[in-house]
Amino acid sequence: MQSLAKCRVTHIVCSSYNHKCRDGIIFTNSNLATGRTITQSSTIGTWLGQQAIDFNPGFKKPSSSCSSTDNQTNPWWRVDLSSVYRVSRVVITNRLDCCPEKIDGAEIRIGNSLENNGNNNPICAVISSIPAGVSSTYTCNNMDGRYVSLFIPGDSRILTLCEVEVYGEGVTKEADLVWGTAAQSTLFYDWYTQNALDGLSSTCSHTTTHTDPWWKLDLMKMYSVNRVTITNRPDCCESRINGAEIQIRIGNSLENNGNNNPICAVISSIPAGFSSTYTCNNMDGRYVSLFIPGDSRILTLCEVEVYGKGVIKQADFVFWETINGFIFLIQCIVR
Structure with a gap:
C-alpha cells in the first residue's frame, strides 16, 4: 500500500542571515532591545533614554547618541522587551569622552515586575567598572524576564549609557x-x-x-x-x-x-x-x-x-528547510 505524505509549512522559524536554530529553539543574534520602549528616571538635556539602543556608541558626539539621567538618588534606565525572553547576556558600552567611573556599581536587573520601576527584579550582574569607550558583556544564565533595567543605588548619582544590547531566546510561558x-x-x-x-x-x-x-x-x-x-x-x-x-x-x-x-x-x-x-x-x-x-x-x-x-503535535516527521535565506519548519503527516 502506498503512503502519501501531506506536508505543510507550519511557520518561519528564523532567518539564517541573523539567527541560529538548534533543536527547534530560536537563538537570536539580534539585539532584543532594538526598537523597544525605553524609560529612564530622568533626562538631562538631549540625552534621551532611546539613544542607548540606537546602534551608535557616541564616540564622536555622546549627547546625541547616549542616554543620561540627571544627578539624582537611585537613577535607573529600563527597556520593555514587550514579551518574556530568556536572557543569556547583556552588553553595556560606556562613554568615551569622560567620566567612565559614573557607571561603577550599576546593577543589571531582569524580571517581570514593575515594582519599584523594575528595580526589585533579580540581579543579573553588578558592574564594578567599564573603561571609557569599552563594551563589557555580563552573563545572565538564561534569566526569564520582560524588563531589563540598569539601576545605580545611592545619592547624587548619574546613569549614562552609550549602548545597551540584550541577547536571548523567546520563552513560551504558561498562559x-x-x-x-x-x-x-x-x-x-x-x-x-x-x-x-x-x-x-x-x-x-x-x-x-x-x-x-x-x-x-x-x-x-x-x-x-x-x-x-x-x-x-x-x-x-x-x-x-x-x-x-x-x-x-x-x-x-x-x-x-x-x-x-x-x-x-x-x-x-x-x-x-x-x-x-x-x-x-x-x-x-x-x-x-x-x-x-x-x-x-x-x-x-x-x-x-x-x-x-x-505544543506541536500530530506530525509523523518534521524537518527544516532553508528557502531564500529563511528557515521553515515543515510538518508531514503520512496518510
Missing part, C-alpha cells in the same frame, strides 16, 4: 487558555455556557437536570495543560458538586462529547464561592470537559480556568 469556544449539554434559562469564562464568579453556567450533564471547552488547537481551576457558586447549592465525582477530562477526541478523553482529576467537593485547582501534569489535548456521570444531575460552573503551554 490562561480561555479564548476557546465553550459548549454544554443543555442550557438552564440564561445561565450561558460562556459565563464560566467571563472572569466573574457572580455569573455561572448551568445545565438543566438530566443524565450525564457536561460542559466542554475547545481550545482550538492542542495544548499541554498544566492545571485547571474551578470556582463553585457562592449563593446556594454548592453541595451539587460535593461527592458528584465531576470529572475533568482532557484530550483530542470528541467521542461522547469529549467525555471519553483521559481524566485529569475527579472533584470531590468545593466550598461555596471557593476556587479549587487540579494539577493535570501537562496532559496534551485540545478539549477540556467537565462531566458528571449519573441520572438527575445538574452541572453549575461559575468559573473555569485552564493553564498550559502550546
Whole structure:
C-alpha cells in the first residue's frame, strides 16, 4: 500500500542571515532591545533614554547618541522587551569622552515586575567598572524576564549609557487558555455556557437536570495543560458538586462529547464561592470537559480556568528547510 505524505509549512522559524536554530529553539543574534520602549528616571538635556539602543556608541558626539539621567538618588534606565525572553547576556558600552567611573556599581536587573520601576527584579550582574569607550558583556544564565533595567543605588548619582544590547531566546510561558469556544449539554434559562469564562464568579453556567450533564471547552488547537481551576457558586447549592465525582477530562477526541478523553482529576467537593485547582501534569489535548456521570444531575460552573503551554503535535516527521535565506519548519503527516 502506498503512503502519501501531506506536508505543510507550519511557520518561519528564523532567518539564517541573523539567527541560529538548534533543536527547534530560536537563538537570536539580534539585539532584543532594538526598537523597544525605553524609560529612564530622568533626562538631562538631549540625552534621551532611546539613544542607548540606537546602534551608535557616541564616540564622536555622546549627547546625541547616549542616554543620561540627571544627578539624582537611585537613577535607573529600563527597556520593555514587550514579551518574556530568556536572557543569556547583556552588553553595556560606556562613554568615551569622560567620566567612565559614573557607571561603577550599576546593577543589571531582569524580571517581570514593575515594582519599584523594575528595580526589585533579580540581579543579573553588578558592574564594578567599564573603561571609557569599552563594551563589557555580563552573563545572565538564561534569566526569564520582560524588563531589563540598569539601576545605580545611592545619592547624587548619574546613569549614562552609550549602548545597551540584550541577547536571548523567546520563552513560551504558561498562559490562561480561555479564548476557546465553550459548549454544554443543555442550557438552564440564561445561565450561558460562556459565563464560566467571563472572569466573574457572580455569573455561572448551568445545565438543566438530566443524565450525564457536561460542559466542554475547545481550545482550538492542542495544548499541554498544566492545571485547571474551578470556582463553585457562592449563593446556594454548592453541595451539587460535593461527592458528584465531576470529572475533568482532557484530550483530542470528541467521542461522547469529549467525555471519553483521559481524566485529569475527579472533584470531590468545593466550598461555596471557593476556587479549587487540579494539577493535570501537562496532559496534551485540545478539549477540556467537565462531566458528571449519573441520572438527575445538574452541572453549575461559575468559573473555569485552564493553564498550559502550546505544543506541536500530530506530525509523523518534521524537518527544516532553508528557502531564500529563511528557515521553515515543515510538518508531514503520512496518510
